[in-house]
Amino acid sequence: MKKTLTIGNIQVPNQLILAPMAGYTDSPYRRCCKKFGVGLLYSEVISSLGLVFGNKKTFEMMKFHPDEHPISLQLFGNSPDKMAEAAKAGEQFGFDLIDLNLGCPAPKIVKNGAGGELLKDPMKLPELFRTVVQAVSIPVTIKMRVGYQPEANVVREVAIMAEEAGIQAIAIHGSTVIQNSLGSRQWGPIREAKESVSIPILANGGIKKPSDILTLLEETKADGVMIGRAALGRPWFFRDCLAILEGQDPYKIDHHAIDTNEMFAVIQQQIEWMLECKGEVTTIREMRTHLHHYLKGFPESSQVKDKINKTKNLEELRNILRTYKNTFFAL
Ligand SMILES: Cc1cc2nc3c(=O)[nH]c(=O)nc-3n(C[C@H](O)[C@H](O)[C@H](O)COP(=O)(O)O)c2cc1C
Known part of the structure; x- marks a missing residue:
C-alpha cells in the first residue's frame, strides 16, 4: 500500500528516497530519478567547511533544479558551529531539509573526525545535533550506520539522543563504518531504532x-526506504518500486525489463541536463561512469564501454550510443 512520509513540516509524496552517492547523485541524475517518481532527494555529501568558506566547487555541487523539491542538503564536518553555519547557508540556498552525515567511511572525511568517525564517540553528538537544529527553521535529519565497528551497535543510543535534540528523521544504513557497504543487510538494528523513537526512520x-x-519495510517497520546502488543506471527503479507499493505483482515487476528505447531516451536526457550545468568535458567524463551502469548486462557492452572511455567529443559519444542502439536494439 502506497503511503506518504512526513518529515517535520515537509511532505514527501511517497516512501522512496534516493540515497546520497558522491560522484553520482548530481542534479541531472536526481532529475532523472524524480521523473520516475522518487519522493525525496539528497545532495551529494557537501563539506561544511567548503560551504562556510565559500569554496566555488562546493557551491557548484549544491546547485539543484526547482523540479527537485523536496531536496535535502547533506553536510559533513565535525564542528557544531561550522555545521550550523553551513546549515544556515543551505537553508538560504533553498534546500528543504538539512542532513548530517554520520556514516561516510572515506579516509579524507574520517581522518578529520567527520562522517562515520562521529559514531566512535556518541556522547559528543547531542551538542552537534542541538547546535544545527537551533540554527535553522527547516527540518534537520541524520544519516548513520549501525555503528563504527561490528560489535559496537550504537543505533538505539544515537536515535534517542537525536530525537531529544530535535532531529526530525533518521536514515540508517544497515552496516558498520568499517564494513563499508559489505553486510548492508543488518536490518535488525533498524527495527530497534524504529521501536525506540517516534520520528521517521x-x-x-x-x-x-x-x-x-517490501521485505525491508516489513522487517524494519521503517517509514521510508532509501535506495542507492540499485538505482545506478536504473533511475526507473523508483517507478518499479512505486508500482509494487501500489499493489502490482512484485514477481512481474522484478522480472520486467526496461524498454530500451526508453532507456536510451533517459540517457539522452541525462546528457542534455548534465551539459547544461557542467559543460562538455565534464559531461563526457562523468557520463562514462553512469553509462557503465546503464549498459551493464547488455550485448557487447564491454566493447561499447571501451569506445565510450576513449571518446573526448560529445558528438562522438552520441554517435557511439546511436550506432549501438541501432545495431542491437532496432525493432
Ligand atoms: C558511490 C557511492 C557514494 C556514496 N556517497 C555517499 C554520500 O555522499 N553520503 C552518504 O551518506 N552515503 C553515501 N554512500 C552510501 C549510500 O548512501 C548508501 O547508504 C549505501 O550505498 C547503501 O545503500 P544501497 O545498498 O542501497 O546502495 C555512497 C555509496 C556509494 C556506493
Whole structure:
C-alpha cells in the first residue's frame, strides 16, 4: 500500500528516497530519478567547511533544479558551529531539509573526525545535533550506520539522543563504518531504532530488486526506504518500486525489463541536463561512469564501454550510443 512520509513540516509524496552517492547523485541524475517518481532527494555529501568558506566547487555541487523539491542538503564536518553555519547557508540556498552525515567511511572525511568517525564517540553528538537544529527553521535529519565497528551497535543510543535534540528523521544504513557497504543487510538494528523513537526512520542498505523494499519495510517497520546502488543506471527503479507499493505483482515487476528505447531516451536526457550545468568535458567524463551502469548486462557492452572511455567529443559519444542502439536494439 502506497503511503506518504512526513518529515517535520515537509511532505514527501511517497516512501522512496534516493540515497546520497558522491560522484553520482548530481542534479541531472536526481532529475532523472524524480521523473520516475522518487519522493525525496539528497545532495551529494557537501563539506561544511567548503560551504562556510565559500569554496566555488562546493557551491557548484549544491546547485539543484526547482523540479527537485523536496531536496535535502547533506553536510559533513565535525564542528557544531561550522555545521550550523553551513546549515544556515543551505537553508538560504533553498534546500528543504538539512542532513548530517554520520556514516561516510572515506579516509579524507574520517581522518578529520567527520562522517562515520562521529559514531566512535556518541556522547559528543547531542551538542552537534542541538547546535544545527537551533540554527535553522527547516527540518534537520541524520544519516548513520549501525555503528563504527561490528560489535559496537550504537543505533538505539544515537536515535534517542537525536530525537531529544530535535532531529526530525533518521536514515540508517544497515552496516558498520568499517564494513563499508559489505553486510548492508543488518536490518535488525533498524527495527530497534524504529521501536525506540517516534520520528521517521528511513531504512537503507542492500536493496537489489524492487520487491526487496517490501521485505525491508516489513522487517524494519521503517517509514521510508532509501535506495542507492540499485538505482545506478536504473533511475526507473523508483517507478518499479512505486508500482509494487501500489499493489502490482512484485514477481512481474522484478522480472520486467526496461524498454530500451526508453532507456536510451533517459540517457539522452541525462546528457542534455548534465551539459547544461557542467559543460562538455565534464559531461563526457562523468557520463562514462553512469553509462557503465546503464549498459551493464547488455550485448557487447564491454566493447561499447571501451569506445565510450576513449571518446573526448560529445558528438562522438552520441554517435557511439546511436550506432549501438541501432545495431542491437532496432525493432
Ligand atoms: C558511490 C557511492 C557514494 C556514496 N556517497 C555517499 C554520500 O555522499 N553520503 C552518504 O551518506 N552515503 C553515501 N554512500 C552510501 C549510500 O548512501 C548508501 O547508504 C549505501 O550505498 C547503501 O545503500 P544501497 O545498498 O542501497 O546502495 C555512497 C555509496 C556509494 C556506493
